[in-house]
Amino acid sequence: MRIQFIDPGAFRAELSLQKASFVSDDAGGHTETWSEIATIFGFIEPVRAAAPFGAGQRHERVTHRITLRFRTGVTGGMRIVRGTRSFSILTAHDPDETGRYLVCLCEEEQT
Template structure:
């Protein structure tokens, strides 16, 4: 689906947009916590599924496209959370350069 033709009514999945917050662990390292930036509504579409074999294990990768209304501050390295599913944002772009929508390519975190 091209974002230029997204029905605004299709953006009905409520997602938590989160950013990473690094905190020192007192031993020279850090821990990562996630802080909610906003609640947004979007459309989740599967893009690809791949299986790779390496290091004596099968590695599954599921990628999706999440389309949301345009909002500033959304960047790679952030994530969306929907129910118990986590989607790491890989890329963000305005697909038709109108400033109406953002299309985010995401990888589902299987952890």
């Protein structure tokens, strides 16, 4: 596999990596709360992708690619926040399997 070069100087955006936790309420449901795991620096690129077919399946839509330094434990279902914008992580992968970078394909959450 070809080693991918990513300019580390491009990691200028300060981001908050967050994980959801669910707290039970008294009515048998739950409340979703987000807690910050780490403050990280990354590079955000706008992308547009879609997987529009359905039949009861989730419709994946990638709107941004966020590249950061490699760290373990980043999975789909987490989110990355920058200022007032938040991005749901759909997938996270090491692009060249060297343990240097992590590329997250994300969808911007609508507020």
